[in-house]
Every structure is written in C-alpha cells, then in structure tokens.
Amino acid sequence: MTSTATPQTTTGPAVYIRSMSKSYSSSSLLKRKRIPALRDIDLEIQRGEIVALVGESGSGKSTLARCLALLETPDSGEVLVNGKEIAGLKGAAARKYRSDVQMVFQDPFGSLNPTFRVEHILERALALHQPEIRSKRNEMARLVSTVGLNPEVLSSFPHELSGGQRQRIAIARVLAAKPSVILADEPTSMLDVSVRIGVLNLLHKLRDEHGISILYVTHDLASARYLSDRIAVLNEGRIVESGESVQLLDNPRHPYTQLLVGAVPNPDRNSTQDATKRAALREKIQRWSTGANLKKHMIDETNQHWVLAEESEMN
Amino acid sequence: MSQNVTDPQTLIAEEPTDESAANRARVSATRLLRTLLRNGKAVAGLSIIVVFIVLALLAPVLFPGDPARITSAGASTPSLQHWLGTTTKGQDVLGLTLWGARSSLFVGFAAGIFSTVVGVLVGLSGAYFGRGLDEVLSLVTNVFLLVPGLPLLVILAAFMPPGLGTVIVVLVITGWAGSARVMRSQAMSIRGKDYVAAALVSGERPLRIMVREILPNMASVVMTTLLGCIIGSIGAQAGLEFLGLGDVNTISWGTNLFWATSDGSLMLGQWWIFVPSGLAIALVAFALALCNYAVDEITNPRLRRPKHATKSTAATTVVRKEEK
C-alpha cells in the first residue's frame, strides 16, 4: 500500500489493480447513456490470501471478477496478475493466463453443460491444462476426492447431482487447471443453506493446502467474515472501505458499511437498527460519495483498514 | 431451486450397473425409444413417414418398368387393373404416385436438411462472434427474409437449367433464412449461460465451444426447425412444379399435379388423377408436423398433459380414503 512502483513477479501480490474503471453503454432509441459499473478501483490480493468483495446487487462486484477472468474488458486502469499486465491478452497468451486464473460461478445448475457427463467435463479440463498426463482417470478420481466427493459421481450427468455436489464439481474443474488465483463469484448463494459451509470450508482448504489466492465475491457479510482474511466493501462501483475482516466489521467507519452491518439479521440483538438511524446513515452515505475530493484514509495500519472519504469528513 | 436433497423418496440414487460407454449408449438409446413409443403423436407421425419412405424405396419392385408408359387409351376410373385409374395420357396413376414419392421425398428431405445446415451455420456464427460479423450476417438474413419467397423461387427456377439439383439449390436459397433467425436467437440465449462462460474461462477454442457446448443444447430446436424446413421444401417443390418451373421430365407429386392441370383433369372432375398426389403431400406434411409436436412434448415435460387433468383453476383435490 505504501509503494507505488509496479511489483515484481515472484514476490509481489498475486493480483494488483490500480484505478480500474469500467462502464456500460445503455443505448435507448434517442440517447446513449454510460452507466459506470466500476470507478477507480484499487485492490490487491497477496499470494495465499482470501479477499472478499462485498456489495449489494448492482454494485459492480461481479463485473470486477469477470474483468479478471477476461470475460469483460476494463475501460482503463492497471491490472496485473502475478506481475503481468492482462489488458489485451489474446490467443495463446490468453489461454496460458486461463491456466493460472480460474472462476467458480454462482449458478451450480448453469455452470455445467447439461449434455456432458462429469468425467467428460473434467477430462476436457485436464486435456486443456495438463495434457502431459497419460492416465487421466486417476487424476480425475484424485480431483473428485479432493473436493470431497465419491469417484462414482464421474459417470453422472449434472442434473443427477445436488446443488452442492455440482458446485464441488465446478471447483474440481477449476483445480484441474492448477490455478494460482480462483475467482469465486457468489459460489454459495444459490446453494442450500446447510451445504454452504461445506463449500466455504473447501475453499479454505484449497488456500491452506495449495496456497491459492481467492477473490470471494458475495453480498453476504457473515460468510465474507467467515472465509476471508480481508474484506473490501463495494458501493456503486467504488471500494469505500477495506481492511482485515474481523476488526473491520467490529469497527466499520464508512456509513455504508455501518448500514450493511446493521441490516444483517442478528438473533442475539434485541432491537434492530431503526428507520431514523437508517435515514441518517443514508444521508451520510450520500455526502460521502458525492464529494469531489475522495481519498483513501488509513485508519489502522496493522490491519490495513482504510476508508474512502473527503478530507473534511475525517476530522 | 436445487434438487430435492431432503426428499426421502428421491434420495435413493440409481446404482450404475456397468461402467462401459457402449453399454451406457445402448441403455440411453432404448430409453429414448421407449419415450418415443409412449408418445402417440410420435408413433403416428413416424409410422406414416416410414410407410411413405418404404413405398418410395420399393417403387421399382411394386411397379416395375417406366411408370410414364402409356398403358391404355385415356383417362379411366379406378379398376382392378389400375387401382387408382389412369391419366388422360393413359398412364397408371398408382405407378405415377409411387414413383413420384421418390423424387418428392428426396428433394424435400435434401433441401430441408441443407436449409437447416446453412441456417445453423449462419445463426451460430452470428451469435457466437457477435459485433461486426453478427451485423453482416443479420443483414443478409433479413434481406433473404424480406424478399418474397415465391417470386424469388420462380425467377431463380426460370433462369437456372432444369433438373433436380436446381430445384434443391433454389429451395435452399429461399429457405435458409427462416431457420437462421431462430438458430441465432437460441444460440444467443445459450451463449449467455454460465457453462459457456466456464468453457471460455477454461480456455476452450471458439469452434469447439460452438460445436460441443452450444449446439448440443439447441438439439430440440434444430430438430423442430429441420422438420419444418422439410415440410416447407416439399410444399415449395410441389408449388414450383405445379407452376411448371420444376424439372418437367421427372416424375414427382408436383409434376403429377402439373400434368393434371394442363391436361384439364381438374376441370373435368377426374378426381382420381390429382387426389392421390395431393393427398400424399398433405399426409407427409401432416406426419412431419406430428413428429414436430412429439419432439416438443418429449423435450419439454411441461407440455405433457397427464391422463386425468383437471381444470387449471380448480382447487386442490382432496382425496378421502374410505378404507385404509
């Protein structure tokens, strides 16, 4: 956070984003509007770190993950993955990048082709990323057991498996590429509640055992706290607060983070955040986001906790 | 919603008895066959088509010799010697109809298949690559859609050398655009699905994604489009030939009708001369349409009506069991 020089390949962060912006043009019959999805994003993910990107729908969090997956192209900014710029990657270079950065999608029912058996899906992934392996069958069985499933699932079609199982297969497919970065786009929001923890624990295990860096995109603060080391809060395309997970949620400084924290259902809390308090926070959010001179203010150096605000608001 | 994990009845998974791929292919083929046979429309449609194809293939056996040969003096009503009577020229109508099946079915199926193939290629490429290529292909498709079909058919047929090949080419040129539109929209909706994005992220090449990821998931739409194209081609061919623009020397249902008109059979009320060919065209089209409905029903379970369906706004049925 202190140096502004471009980081080196071997010692630098896995993902380094500076001033990234992306907007979509919505064309109606008479006028073209540019809708900003991401504005001036600064984000870093260290090697072996899990960072959660938290935001509501429409905040732009999925767009950021898709930009890193080369499914979308940012309009401006510097995006370095393992020290290399990813803008304009095409062809063979792009395929090589794809071996390194993989994505897990939100919908376990849509991310697996319904006409393929599981073994075919994994076989293709292995053929693309580990072509040197002769005996794919063994490797497939190993992948499947790494994600906590029985090798019997190999001969099944996706529709024969439960949501949790399908998501684990999606993770197995991701692992076949031996990535150093996994982009998880709301991987548990469409799963049954009791199996979500299992999938999150699996992601944790992948980081612990394989040193994979993970970007965990979610709208659920509680699971972000459970899984990640650091949380970055996204509001209307801007990261408004970021820092170590536990203490950030204990001491949220940006009014938007405070609003989110107050809104999460808490059975231990006796009274909920009432309407007047919410209205006050909303007004504060409005003030904090329309300022002309928004800057990052470090609150807690040890926990890398910073807040995006006007100079005047910080006093 | 996710699968019924917690439903006890559906928790018992079926054990795969044999791992070999060949065995699994055989099992899924028999299952498909059983589903087809259970559907009344599929059975009816397929049987009619099969009957016609068999008759067409066996025409040389059932009616040997040149069917256009003159066998008696003039038009005569159906009799024991000529089951469907004879034409004004004295040709046997049954023979003409049987032999006519060969040309009509062949051209119809060929033109239908080619139209669908071109439509799939154009629609799929446009949907996958998007932007410039999509704009160009859409423009071309729209032009071909807007140009009125029958006049285009007539003009092309008039300028190209006569022959079955020409008929097929002309039918494909006028018929591919309709299917291209449908294929494109279907491919676009599949392209937006996560498994295509997953294939992209996995590093698959575009051609492979188009053929192995997108196309198989369009199978039922391709099937119904194919059947529709075949029906259209058979009808269009008959129309062309009726106008005298097909290959007048071949024997097909359309040319039979052409000769029926030019010989004045229609006006004279000699129904046995034109009804068989006309009826044959109608029956084949009907059978193909039945197959189309069947494909729809089989692939979309929501269209299947259960045997004892109640009114859609009725309250939930309460079953009172009299004895346990």
Next chain:
Amino acid sequence: MSVPVLEVQDLTVEYVSDERAVRGADRVSFTINSGEIFGLAGESGCGKSTIANSIMRLLKDPARITNGKILFDGKDVLGMDEASLRAWRWNNVAMVFQSAMNSLNPVTRIGEQFVDVIRTHRGGSRAEALNRAKELLQMVRIDPARLRAYPHQLSGGQRQRIVIAMACALNPRLLILDEPTTALDVVVQQEILEQIRELQTELGFAILFITHDMSLMLELSNRIGIMYGGRIVEMAPSEVLRDDSSHPYTQALLGAFPPLHGPRVKLTGLAEGTKFTDIQDLEEISQGHWVSPTNQPVLSQGELS
C-alpha cells in the same frame, strides 16, 4: 383459550404421476394462534411451500391432499366447495408468494391490480377499491400517486411492499409469507420486515412465515417449526430453539449461519450426503418444545480457527 386461527392436523400432500407418488408433506401438524408469528424453516424440497399452498388449496395437479385436516377458526377448509372457498380466500387468509414482486402483471398499472384483487373477493365499486388501495399504500409508506405506475417503474423493494399491501387489502386474519425477502438486498430486507411488523401491530393478523434463513426466522418469529423431507422435525418457541435445540438437523441449520461478531469458529454444516430417513412423530420434551426422536449423532461445532 380461544380457537386458534389455523389448525393443521396430520396433513399429507402427495404428488401423483403415472409412475409413482411422492410425498411433498407427510403427516404435518401445527397450530397458529391469533396474532402469532409462526415460522416454518427448511431447505428446498422440505415441503414448506407445499404446506403453505395447501392451506388455501392452491396446489395444482398432480398434487393432491390425501390425508389430514385444515381448520381455520374452527371451519373445515378441505370440505369447502369452490364458491365458499373463493369467498373465504383473501378475506380471511392471504398469501405473498415466492418472488411475488416478479409476479405483478407487467402490463397493468398498480392501481388496476389492486382494484382487481379487492373487487374479486369483496365486490364494491371501483371508487371504493381505489380508496382502499390509497389507504394501503400509505400504510406501507409508498406515495399513493404510484398507483398509476407500472411494476417495472418501481424498485424490487417497493414492488414487494405493494404485494404485501395487496395481501393485507381485506384485513385477513392470517397472512402467509413465502420467502418474502429472498431476492432482496439485506438493507431492503430489513425495511420490509420492519414494515411487516408494523402492519401486524396495526392490523393484528397472525403470520405463517416461510424461509430458509434461520437468523431472520429467529429474529422475527414467536414460534418455529423445522421441516425436513416433508415432516416437522422440531418445533419450539424461538428462544428455546436458538439456545436449546435438540434435533441434529436443527443444529446443522443453525450452524450454517456464521456469526457477524464474536470469535471465529470453524463450522461444519451438514456433511455432503447426510440423509435423515424414517422421521418419527414429534414428542414433547418440555413445555411447548417438540422434537422428532432420532439416533443420529449430534454435529459438533468445531474448534477456533
């Protein structure tokens, strides 16, 4: 003790097809008292939506109710004919369906949809219906001028409040809410729930609240029933369930929601492939606390990470 608003006894719903019959709900029994909020929790496929829809007899073929009784204010619902059912629905029981905000007619103005609902079940003139609609919008804090708007012109949260207002239109005694906040952001969700609480204080109806979100359930409901595989496995007042749950599935469900504050604990959730079979009838283990007895092991909560 007054007559409970809703009494469900041994309700069984089967989905009958040509090949087999599947039980969506299996001998389910519970009671809702006047003004009470009763929550039915469980995951997809457990039968909670089936139960909710069967109360108003809204299930379509191939579903049939094959056993049990539904008593509303003492009246037998299953014995009613079509005409009395229509008169009874919406006036006495109303329902907000799953993603109801997406089921508003997109080509009709909001005001018309209100008029439609009110006049179908209560009759009266258009003017009366529109007046009632204005009252209702004010109750849910939406500008009555929005009656002229189309659904797509409103946000998700506003649409959901309108659907809830429609449900309250004829002052029902019981409101059934099936996952009313699932598709909404967490802040909007909080607003909607507050709105529901306000309406309940003002109009005094009982609520059958269905969701898979346990923390939400615990915050809102007075009593909770946990469903699994078509049966209720545990039923108790919220505080009792939160502090003293007995059935392993309840614990798995509670354990699936990591806390927002406090120490970081590793949770285990429900292991892949765990099934509970042959669920026994409920037994009362303490005042108001019913559990289905089971031999399955209690899941551990795990160590600090």
